[in-house]
Amino acid sequence: MKNLKLNGVTVAHRKIVILGAGGAATVIQVQCALDGAKEIAIFNKMDEFYPRAEETMKKLAAHCPDCAVTVEDLDNTANLAETVPQADILINATIMGMKPYEDVTLVDKSLFRRDLVVTDTVYNPKETRMILEAKEAGCQVVGGVGMLEQQGVVNCELFVGKEMPLAEFQAFQAEQA
Structure with missing residues (x-):
């Protein structure tokens, strides 16, 4: 979260889409809620981490009731395509984009717009495909380094x-x- 703050991005009162439900993603979800995010939409594949995301949603509902949290299947691309345009910040907290998945992005570049902040936890490569495509679309980008x-x-x-x-x-x- 400090990386976002250093890049002039605040999460308070913002709508955030977070891709992933592993360790880094969970920490980011919790800190966004504690920092006053308005909404958090967690997208994760229906894998062993999906129940973790649902549990995080329940805990955040109890401890941060002013933050609406949802959990969605990342494979439901139609739902992702409906949610990203409503978001202020998009965070990739998965390994997609990291070597050896550097050609993979989870978000279609047509969803990027100038007022969307796109950030990635991936640091190798320094600029992931998602970050490069977001930059081309004029988004403010914050890489994982x-x-x-x-x-x-x-x-x-x-x-x-x-x-x-x-x-x-x-x-x-x-x-x-």
């Missing part, structure tokens, strides 16, 4: 007891690229 860096910042403080020199790390990464 910043999320990974912010996790590093927190972990450095927890395990080393010092603030991570993020600017130095980013400069080093740029030199290596």
Whole structure:
């Protein structure tokens, strides 16, 4: 969530579509609700994570009643196509887009519009197909590298007891690229 904030994106009072129901997706869903999201539509395949999404929905209904949460089957592309145009923020929290799935995107590019924020938790490749297509459509995009860096910042403080020199790390990464 810090990555979104650093990129000027707030979730309060916003409608959010989150793709996925694994560990990262669940954390994002909960934090969006705690940060005041108006609606969260969770889309996940009917797999072992789908019941987790339903359980998260129930918990959020009890603890964040002002946030309406729904769980939908990701394979229902018609429903996804109806929901994304109503959203303010679209978050991919699945492995789709990450190597070796770099040619995969879960959202048809025709659903992207200039006022939609599109973000991805995938950090390799740096720009996923979804991010590239959203950028072409004029969306504000936020890639997964910043999320990974912010996790590093927190972990450095927890395990080393010092603030991570993020600017130095980013400069080093740029030199290596």
